[in-house]
Amino acid sequence: MSAKELSVLLKKEIALELRNKVAISGILLYVISTVFVCYLSFRRLDDPLVWNTLFWVILLFSAVNTISKSFHTETRNRLLYLYTLSSPAAVILSKMLYNILLMGLTSLVTLLVYSTLLGSVPLEGSNVGMYIVALLLGCSGFSGIFTMIAAISARTGNNLGIMAILGFPLILPLLVTLIELSGIALRGLTWEYGFTAISILAGINVLVVALSYLLFPYLWRE
């Protein structure tokens, strides 16, 4: 696996996405309508805890929806063709990178729509830098775990149901730590308070990427 291989595969993912914009527009529509449903039921949310938790739950579900499609669109023959050209590690890493980009975009749009509709009161006086770090770590963590789960559930045939059953328990440590870290950021505390949460999130991210890199070759081999 080389950097060039990775970038070619990443370009391929992006090109496929741009050629057929159904997935990306679907996910944006999903996020906007979910936020709108929340808006209709809550109107305004000024409690930072509820605001924060709801935001992450919306992001979690949009991540499941986005990333479950990672291997869904690849037909069996195309995957085989891909593996003859490149290493499986490059395939999984490029898909993860692509999902991080997609999740980054989704989370930005969600944050924008969410704070417009439900109010940005909790964001005032918060540690914006730390909140952005939480978003980045969250996006990469969601992408890492769910890409791998998508690869596993693609092997089982019935995709979406098994994705939630396998993925939700696995994502919970990440989600709980993310809510904690972004809660710290919303309270406007300094970096030293968020240090342990950041290191846990970074640790989980590194572990997931390392495990995927090592284990994915076993998943596609027939």
Place this chain on the structure above:
Amino acid sequence: MARIIYLESGMKNWWKLASVLLLMYVIVMSLLTPLGPGISSVSQEKLHMGKNDSISIYGYNTDFTVSSKGLEQPVVWLEIGAFNLQADTIRVISKNEISADFSIPYNLPSKSQTLHVQYAQGHYVLPNAFRCEEAGKDNIEHDDCEVKNPQYLNNGMVFPNREILGETIRNLMFHVPMWFTMMLLMTISVINSIRYLSGFNPRYDLIAKEAVKAGLLFGILGLATGSLWARFTWGHWWVSDTKLNGAAITTLIYMAYLILRGSVGEEQNQARVSAVYNIFAFMILVVMLMILPRITDSLHPGNGGNPAFSQYDLDSKLRMVFYPAVLGWIGIGYWIFQIRKRIAVLGEKTQEL
């Protein structure tokens, strides 16, 4: 000949006998050993500075009316930082109740106070019994309040008594070893998953599966005993605690592992996919049960800044039951896993026939 084989197999399986014997010892000891005397509660939570406070002290399994040579009456004092404040007058009301009058000086360091009671049966402590109210003026006079030479008596085999735990301390022999056993079985499982991926020998996949099933049994037992314990110490069947939630999530993850196995049709495929998932599951188990509870708030001892079972709770007498309990349950868990494994191997063989 048959007898020799029997002896040989008996020697080979000595650990099964040992774990059964250990568990019998543990069950008898943990159910029949009396709980040591202890201070269960006091009549008020706050001390009023510069005033006289009359406090009722309630004991559990105590007999304050007993007196011994050199100690006709109980002695009661408060531990305040580096020095002690002795009670002025002490009245024994019943076997389980004494009343003590303290003249509380001004300017006590305003943190929590530890109550000490010493009487003929021994010396007992209620940590964080009081908090102080109002800031005062003068400094406390140290020399008057010192209690010299507290007397410790040996009471034979009893379990330590701590105010929040009381009789529920017996659950320690059941609840904690369940988690140790589960972690051992899950470790066996993940090792076998890795061995499967490195050689694709279906035997290792079978071992991994059966280890998860046996481990899950102990996980569910651990949740059940934990829930029971929480009901009597923290007041509810389920409290929102990092370790409780982590345990529940871990159990869910391994249930998902079994569902994943069921939903992949072809056998080799199933083994490979579930081995990969098992490695992820183990990673989350380590994060959820060993890393997260240590850094976030937790009610469990030893986590989130709470003291571990130590000084007041897990003394040398309790250890004499607790460590055999851990060994015994681990032995039983491993035995269950072995039986399951053998049944599964036989099942495969009969399928081949």
